[in-house]
Every structure is written in C-alpha cells, then in structure tokens.
Amino acid sequence: xxxxxxxxxxxxxxxxxxxxxxxxxxxxxxxxxxxxxxxxxxxxxxxxxxxxxxxxxxxxxxxxxxxxxxxxxxxxxxxxxxxxxxxxxxxxxxxxxxxxxxxxxxxxxxxxxxxxxxxxxxxxxxxxxxxxxxxxxxxxxxxxxxxxxxxxxxxxxxxxxxxxxxxxxxxxxxx
Numbered sequence: 001x002x003x004x005x006x007x008x009x010x011x012x013x014x015x016x017x018x019x020x021x022x023x024x025x026x027x028x029x030x031x032x033x034x035x036x037x038x039x040x041x042x043x044x045x046x047x048x049x050x051x052x053x054x055x056x057x058x059x060x061x062x063x064x065x066x067x068x069x070x071x072x073x074x075x076x077x078x079x080x081x082x083x084x085x086x087x088x089x090x091x092x093x094x095x096x097x098x099x100x101x102x103x104x105x106x107x108x109x110x111x112x113x114x115x116x117x118x119x120x121x122x123x124x125x126x127x128x129x130x131x132x133x134x135x136x137x138x139x140x141x142x143x144x145x146x147x148x149x150x151x152x153x154x155x156x157x158x159x160x161x162x163x164x165x166x167x168x169x170x171x172x173x174x175x
Contacts, residue, residue, distance in 0.1 A: 012077075014073075014076050014077050017046070017049070017077040018077065018079075020049055021049075022049050022050060022051040023048050023049050023050050023051065023167075023170060023171055023174060024051055024121070024122040024123065024174075025048075025050045025051060025122075025123055025124070025125065025167060025170045025171075026050065026051050026052045026053070026054055026093060026098065026122075026123075026124040026125075027041055027044075027045060027050060027052075027053050027054070027124070027125055027127060027163055027167065028053075028054040028056060028086060028089050028090070028093070028100075028124055028125065028126040028127065029041060029053065029054065029055050029056060029059045029127055029159070030056055030057065030059075030086040030126050030127065030128045030129060030134050030135060030138055031056065031057040031058045031059060031086070031128070031129040031132075031135070032055075032058075032059045032060075032127065032128075032129060032130065032159055033058065033059075033129060033130055033131075034130060034159075035060045035064055035066035035067045036066060036067075036069065036070045036160075037070075037130070037158065037159050037160045038055065038059060038060050038061075038067050038070075038071075039066065039067040039068065039069060039070030039071035039072075039074075039075075040070045040071075040160035040163070041053055041127070041159070041160055041163045042062075042067070042070075042071040042074035042075050042078050042080070043070065043071055043072060043074045044160070044163050044164045044167050045074065045078040045163075045167070046074035046077050046078050047167075048167045048168065048170075048171045049171075050078065050167060051079065051122075052078065052079040052080060052081065053078055053079075053080045054080070054081050054082075054083060054089045054093075054124075055080060055081070055082045055083070056082070056083045056084075056085060056086040056088075056089050057083075057084070057085060057086060059082075061080070061082050062075035062080070063075065086126065086134075086135065086138045087137065087138060087141065090124075090126070090138065090141050090142070093124045096122070097122060098122045098123060098124045099121055099122070099123050099124070099143045099144075100123075100124045100126065100141075100142050100143050101123065101124070101125055101126070101142055101143060101144050101145060101146045102125075102126045102128070102134040102138060102139045102142045102144075102145045102146070103125050103126065103127050103128070103134070103145075103146055103147075103148065103162055103166055104128060104133050104134045104139060104145050104146075104147065105133075105147050105155065106139060106145040106147070108145070109144075109145040109146065109147035110144060110145065110146055110147065111146075111147055111148075111149050112146050112147065112148050112149065112165070112166060112169055113149060115146055115169065116173070117170055117173050117174065119174065123170060125146065125163075125166050125167075126138060126142065127159045127162055127163055128159070130158075130159060146166065148162060148165055148166070
C-alpha cells in the first residue's frame with residue numbers, strides 16, 4: 001500500500017464545496033466552551049459535507065485563532081450561523097422541517113446503533129457543553145434523544161468525538 005498524495009485525493013475547492021449537495025445534517029453546539037472543539041466540529045462538518053453548524057450561547061464563532069487552529073480552513077467552507085440561545089436554533093430548525101435530536105444520556109434515549117434515518121429526512125443533532133451536556137430545557141423541545149453506546153468507566157466523550165461519530169452514522173446510512 002502507498003499513501004495517497006494530496007493531489008490524488010481530489011479535494012473540492014471552497015467554491016465546489018459550497019455548490020455540492022450536502023448531507024442533510026446540522027450540528028448544533030449548545031454552549032460549547034472549547035474553541036478547539038468548535039474548530040474540530042467544523043472539520044468534521046467539512047469532511048462529511050454537512051449542511052451547517054449552528055453555534056449557540058457561549059459557543060465561540062469564527063474567525064478566532066483557536067477555532068482556526070483545529071478547523072484548518074473548514075470555517076471557509078461550512079455554512080454556520082450563530083444564535084443567542086439553543087432554543088432559538090431549535091425553533092428555526094423545526095420551522096425548516098428538521099427532526100431535532102439531543103446527543104445525550106437520558107431516560108428513553110435511543111441508542112445510536114438502532115437509530116434509522118429516512119432518506120428524505122433532514123436531521124439536526126445537538127451537542128452539549130463539555131461539563132453539563134445538553135440543557136434540559138433544550139432536551140424538552142427535541143424530537144428525541146440519541147445516545148452513543150459506551151461501556152467504559154467515564155461514560156462520556158469529548159463533543160468533537162461525539163460529533164464525528166454521529167456524523168459518520170448519518171453519512172453512512174445515506175450513502
């Protein structure tokens with residue numbers, strides 16, 4: 001095996017990215033503190049051609065050097081929008097016919113490995129604050145809660161890792 005060169009990867013230009021058909025998934029960051037996490041989520045969104053990233057509350061926004069450090073230019077390709085509150089973001093998504101799910105551990109949550117997306121459905125996943133997770137008032141207005149199965153001691157993932165896992169699952173199902 002030989003590692004591919006950058007020229008062999010056939011990467012989209014920023015304008016090609018913006019014109020490409022997107023994966024119908026929006027990642028919503030609910031009061032995420034770490035700018036590095038924000039940047040990593042942008043890279044994930046770019047990687048899977050996601051429709052958008054919504055940044056809410058105290059979540060930092062581009063341009064910021066700490067976001068750029070991990071985003072590596074993805075803030076130039078991925079559509080993003082800022083909301084004062086996550087509840088405002090959820091209201092907009094629902095008005096646009098998105099099904100909205102919190103990524104959280106909760107009563108009656110559905111495990112990600114059993115979650116099925118329909119080919120025509122647009123979905124949004126809310127990822128929460130690094131300490132407190134998704135706010136309960138936000139969970140209350142969601143269409144459901146998706147849980148990533150975990151069996152270790154910590155039972156928690158960094159939000160950028162969780163974003164990658166759930167994005168891959170939607171992308172994989174829609175391939």
